[in-house]
Amino acid sequence: MQNVALNKTVPNASAATFDLSVDNVVFGFDGEKLQVLLIRQGLPGEDMESDRFHMAVPGDLVLPEEDLDEAADRILSTLTSLKGIYLKQFQAFGAPDRVFDEKDKEWLTRFRPNPDRRVVTIGYYSLVSISEYRPKPSSFASRAEWCPLEDVPRLAFDHNAIIESGLQRLREDVLQRNIIFELLPQKFTLGQFQRLHEIILGKSLDKRNFRKNVKRMEGVVPLDEKQEGVLHKPAQLYTYRKPD
Amino acid sequence: MQNVALNKTVPNASAATFDLSVDNVVFGFDGEKLQVLLIRQGLPGEDMESDRFHMAVPGDLVLPEEDLDEAADRILSTLTSLKGIYLKQFQAFGAPDRVFDEKDKEWLTRFRPNPDRRVVTIGYYSLVSISEYRPKPSSFASRAEWCPLEDVPRLAFDHNAIIESGLQRLREDVLQRNIIFELLPQKFTLGQFQRLHEIILGKSLDKRNFRKNVKRMEGVVPLDEKQEGVLHKPAQLYTYRKPD
Numbered sequence: 001m002q003n004v005a006l007n008k009t010v011p012n013a014s015a016a017t018f019d020l021s022v023d024n025v026v027f028g029f030d031g032e033k034l035q036v037l038l039i040r041q042g043l044p045g046e047d048m049e050s051d052r053f054h055m056a057v058p059g060d061l062v063l064p065e066e067d068l069d070e071a072a073d074r075i076l077s078t079l080t081s082l083k084g085i086y087l088k089q090f091q092a093f094g095a096p097d098r099v100f101d102e103k104d105k106e107w108l109t110r111f112r113p114n115p116d117r118r119v120v121t122i123g124y125y126s127l128v129s130i131s132e133y134r135p136k137p138s139s140f141a142s143r144a145e146w147c148p149l150e151d152v153p154r155l156a157f158d159h160n161a162i163i164e165s166g167l168q169r170l171r172e173d174v175l176q177r178n179i180i181f182e183l184l185p186q187k188f189t190l191g192q193f194q195r196l197h198e199i200i201l202g203k204s205l206d207k208r209n210f211r212k213n214v215k216r217m218e219g220v221v222p223l224d225e226k227q228e229g230v231l232h233k234p235a236q237l238y239t240y241r242k243p244d
Numbered sequence: 245m246q247n248v249a250l251n252k253t254v255p256n257a258s259a260a261t262f263d264l265s266v267d268n269v270v271f272g273f274d275g276e277k278l279q280v281l282l283i284r285q286g287l288p289g290e291d292m293e294s295d296r297f298h299m300a301v302p303g304d305l306v307l308p309e310e311d312l313d314e315a316a317d318r319i320l321s322t323l324t325s326l327k328g329i330y331l332k333q334f335q336a337f338g339a340p341d342r343v344f345d346e347k348d349k350e351w352l353t354r355f356r357p358n359p360d361r362r363v364v365t366i367g368y369y370s371l372v373s374i375s376e377y378r379p380k381p382s383s384f385a386s387r388a389e390w391c392p393l394e395d396v397p398r399l400a401f402d403h404n405a406i407i408e409s410g411l412q413r414l415r416e417d418v419l420q421r422n423i424i425f426e427l428l429p430q431k432f433t434l435g436q437f438q439r440l441h442e443i444i445l446g447k448s449l450d451k452r453n454f455r456k457n458v459k460r461m462e463g464v465v466p467l468d469e470k471q472e473g474v475l476h477k478p479a480q481l482y483t484y485r486k487p488d
Binding site: 064 | 263312335340419
């Protein structure tokens with residue numbers, strides 16, 4: 001009976017085995033533009049500027065007993081020394097031809113126990129204020145650094161596409177959730193608030209509509225205070241109080 | 245050099261191998277409530293009502309050369325004969341203890357080539373009008389049927405949690421995207437439109453606020469027509485035109 005099931009009725013008795021990895025797209029905001037955290041795949045002591053291997057987002061294989069969220073956290077801190085960053089799963093990437101570049105194949109041969117095995121990766125993203133996070137490379141990262149989104153080079157595997165998908169999700173979440181407040185000072189003007197939206201969404205917004213929308217946002221509270229150190233027309237300050 | 249990298253610097257040379265599966269959460273709307281498509285894991289000819297195996301959402305292993313979206317499509321149609329349903333990836337589920345029930349372990353032993361291997365599954369969801377989709381079981385599904393959300397029994401593996409997560413994503417997407425229009429007739433009243441939102445969101449909505457929000461929705465267009473066959477106060481009809 002078991003063989004009948006396996007050979008005749010069940011279509012995928014010959015199912016593949018997969019390696020599973022996590023890739024972390026960490027967006028950072030420096031007050032002016034969006035950057036993304038990249039590593040150079042190499043070992044300390046190798047030529048740091050060598051382009052023998054690609055730059056990449058910090059990612060690695062999931063361990064046998066490890067939950068996915070745990071893996072994202074461990075891998076980010078192992079490669080970049082950044083800890084305590086909230087990472088949110090956003091998409092699995094599993095195209096069978098994710099690895100096509102010879103450089104990437106060479107890297108896998110050096111660093112992976114089963115370099116030919118198909119790897120499906122789970123993408124995580126985060127959004128942090130750059131000033132609070134100074135990456136330091138370790139493990140197989142020979143560099144770990146912020147890179148402005150518009151300067152991101154050709155990356156390893158499908159990492160450029162992973163960043164693009166992460167950015168789309170970030171944009172959706174900014175409109176829908178409250179993650180943007182992580183990046184604002186505790187007291188902010190509506191001008192700062194609008195500018196930050198514009199940077200993340202990558203387009204300018206109509207001031208009147210934006211202010212109308214702000215009025216409907218839960219948690220954005222006007223303060224009885226104005227900007228200091230501004231001579232001409234100091235703007236009113238607002239703060240964010242998490243709704244119950 | 246390679247051994248140095250693998251044994252000393254790279255933390256996960258002993259990475260696990262995984263099976264990868266896809267699980268499809270197909271929500272159906274029957275005009276009154278939300279249902280979900282379930283299968284009984286068994287073979288035709290087995291006792292169809294046997295509770296030896298759990299009910300489950302339609303899912304199976306991804307094939308060696310298959311893309312994830314392709315797999316979702318193939319698996320849904322193989323198990324339930326439903327074709328042409330747009331499935332959207334929403335989350336990967338990878339807790340190491342996803343399989344804990346003896347019934348599920350027995351099922352894996354019968355139907356999977358490597359029953360002890362850790363399986364990470366990618367969740368897909370969809371939302372369809374039930375009247376257009378009549379499931380028919382095949383492959384290892386001995387039944388395939390719609391089940392009202394409130395009557396869903398204890399399912400295989402973590403499938404109850406997968407449905408719950410899919411429902412959350414559906415609710416977010418209903419608020420943000422236009423998927424809800426798939427379920428409305430071409431001409432609809434604002435009463436029908438509000439009721440459908442209430443069913444999916446699982447809560448009642450304030451009529452005045454709802455109508456204010458509708459006015460801001462792109463694509464919802466009032467028609468120069470009223471409901472027919474209604475004697476008392478026929479309501480105005482609206483339609484949805486996809487914004488450019």
